[in-house]
Amino acid sequence: MYTEVKSAIVVGVDGVGITVEVDISSGIPQIAVVGLPDSAVRESVDRVRSAIRNSGFQFPLERITINLAPAAIRKEGTSLDLAIAAGLLQASGQLETDLTQMLLIGELSLDGTVRPIHGVLAMMQYAKQSGFSKMILPAGNEHEARMLSGMDICSITHLSELKELTFQTSESLKTQSDLVSNEPTSMLDLTDIVGQQEAKRALLIAAAGRHNIIVSGPPGVGKTMLMRRLPTILPELSELEALEVMKIYSVAGKLSLSDSTLKRQPPFRAPHHSISTAGLIGGGGNPKPGEVTLSHHGVLFLDELPEFSRQVLELLRQPLEERAVTISRARHHITFPASFMLAASCNPCPCGYHGFATEQTSCTCTHQMIQRYRSKLSGPLLDRIDIQLDIGRPQTLVHNTQDLAYSSKELKAKVLKAIAIQQQRYHSEPYSYNSELPSSALKVYAPIPKEGAALLEHAFNKLGLSMRGYNRIIKIARTIADIEGNDSIQLPHIAEAIQYRKLDLF
Template sequence: MVLGRTLAVALVGLTGHVVDVEAHLAPALPAFTLVGLPDAALAESRDRVRAAVTSTGLAWPNRRITVNLSPATLPKSGSGFDLAIAVAALAGAEVVPPERVQDVVHLGELGLDGRLRPVRGVLPAVAAAVAAGRPRLVVPAGNVAEARLVPGAEVRGARTLAEVLSWHGADLEVPDTEPVRPEAPPVAVPPHALDLADVVGQQEARACLEVAAAGGHHLLMVGPPGTGKTMLASRLPGLLPDLADAQAVEVTAIHSIAGTFDPGDGLVRRPPFEDPHHTATAASVIGGGSGVPRPGAASRAHRGILFLDEAPEFATSVLQTLRQPLEHGELVLHRAHGAARYPARFQLVLAANPCPCGKAVGKGLDCTCRPEQRRRYFGRLSGPLLDRVDLQVELQPSRATDECGDATHVVAARVAAARAAQAERFAGLPWRTCAEAPASWLRDRLGADRAMRALLDGAVDRGTLSLRGADRVLRVAWTIADLDGRDAPNAGDIGSAIAMRTLGHA
């Protein structure tokens, strides 16, 4: 009776847990049992591991093998445990010295031919192992670039199971095999490459877009087709500054789990841009799946933009699920075996037509929609959702004589200056933009000018603003002051913020 041990990492959301992989070999009828709350993909590793070992040229131990993944109460999913299970079983069979593998973290999926295949989520898994004091790791060759992004990690990349066993002291021939490369994410035109100078006219919408970029505010644009709503939204990422180091690691970890990360480009430094189609399900937008849920578009847009074009066409269930991340900046996905938490602090940008036919402009003389159709159409954007949107602007058709405004790099410079002012103001505090700051903190720093408070209180008393809306107006006013280079907002900034919130149909 021999026991082999090694280590792996289980991911629940973005949180990694170091797992002890124990293989117990007993002199009994041959069997292979896997325990410790494995999901279906992990349970199938028994067949992959057995085939990979025999393809390597080794005899499979003719014993009763029980593999335990400890802690046994933690749900475990995916094929990334294959390598650790194989190494633990062969250590128990004394193919490799057990003491040489017990402190090494092994990550990777095994092919039936013994090759190591890349897996998702290597970056957060390696970060969790290093944080737990387990810096020595073996990963598939296709994941080496991603794993080495974590400071302090001692990473070795392997192409085959035979190569790993040889490193650990096994006496066997290592074949010369091409490594399995990770699947490349789809190539798309980066949103920050688009220029704001392409948008003709729409000065009010451009002003709202600049304020949204400077303060991290949510934005609703209402207007007929062809007025530039999608063009403006797709150019918003180009106005945003690069992500800070901590933010870049967090965003990269999410995209690593989602399988949309290209390690050849290093950490994700640009704010992401997600624009799901209006037929997207709630699971694809907020995350889901059987077992441990995967991140959806809302989490992939963390520290970036989530753009919902034709927003009233989205299912009501999808729109309502966005209320939690808009308030708390994270998504908690509950399943039978536990809950997964994914950060989701994104800027929500909504674009909508004024009515189903899209022609309700001005007096709406060309509109063919009945009044109840208009109400029903725009009513799909619920009051509680719109109350969380800071800026609401109505776009009118542009004219051929309208001029183009400033280019992206000019507006981005103003946004960067406003963000720098906010970083200085919030130094040492847990928030970085006006949209994240508590309204009570901002209200205490308004000064002795009662006129500003009177503007907000009057709007609340008239029913123009809710209390939540007043707080959001206050945040926007501080952003406007930052763009104008002032230390604090004045009454004019409060009035502008109220106007920017009440321009739309909502």
């Protein structure tokens, strides 16, 4: 007897539909699984056999052929276990439940328990887009089902529950706690930092235009504190952005049972400098998203940037330019989204005091040590970082009224105002922020006055800027103009933008 059941797997960060075809015919008892399965899928036969027997069913002792279509896609993971078991039970006449227009996903244990899997949100999104009206999934993944509306969900804990299915809409699964944001209120605020108004102003510009930023300075001046407070002035994610971020975290297996609502706070990732290339960019035999993808629509903070491997840092070039990462393997290519803000910090030298010596502290590094330290940051990488700033010790240790003016609440209001201007300006374009402006659009959306052009040309020759650096100054000036509420770029905006390229002589 022949039957087929619909299921899904994850490829990259997207759900892909798989049809599980089961044919049972007379012959010597044996099982053949075809359709390019990996070892985890092949092993599912043993899990399914034990799960069926321990759930009160009989495992068919005949010739069984299981095909996973389409055969051109390599099947990886354990999400097909439940669909394979359901197909065997239907083909052997032990399950009369109509599984048409249902998508089944889940891993089986030997006793028939249905275990949770990774990537359920991506598979649910595929099911909704493909017209499936119902979905059967592990009870352990029910919290993810609450995030996506418009689906009838049946969460089960055991294979035997396939005999009698009870569906609920994903909306009805929401509890009162789901209707209230479970995101903790951030206790961080820029007013925690004494002084550093110039750096706070740079953070404002970076957040308003989604510009990459790096801050250099001696130890203990507040570089890390500044960057960790950057998310406090960023706008909340839209529903579409939040769903995309949660889908990525679902695939990476980083959703907890408490994550039952869409989180609107932009992600903030701060990996250690010992991270590998696969950990930062993504990869592996079955490519998984790395930190640049986990930072999608958020901030990737690299503290002590020169301490990272140069090989790792150079891999940032593609995602910084293309806002995506493409990982190529022999059988397929996978593209992960990676639209993030890069925030970084560094010292001016290995000891940290070059150019910032005091009576108590002085630089002990030789010229060769400083050059070796700085050479870890290549010119092409620094060229892709819009705002480059040097900061020193604060002049006073007492909070003043200027510190209150640079609170996270005050700066976030300015960021929201500037972003609203940009979204209105670019409403018909495929981009939304000034940092994303292509060179061809600069003359249209960021024209510069004649006196500003003369100043830019002087800076171009004096600082030895590249054309990329030249264009980024114009984009920063456009953001400053938006913050100030000006329709056009003025000379002071260009002058301020130029001073944020201080590390071009690094």
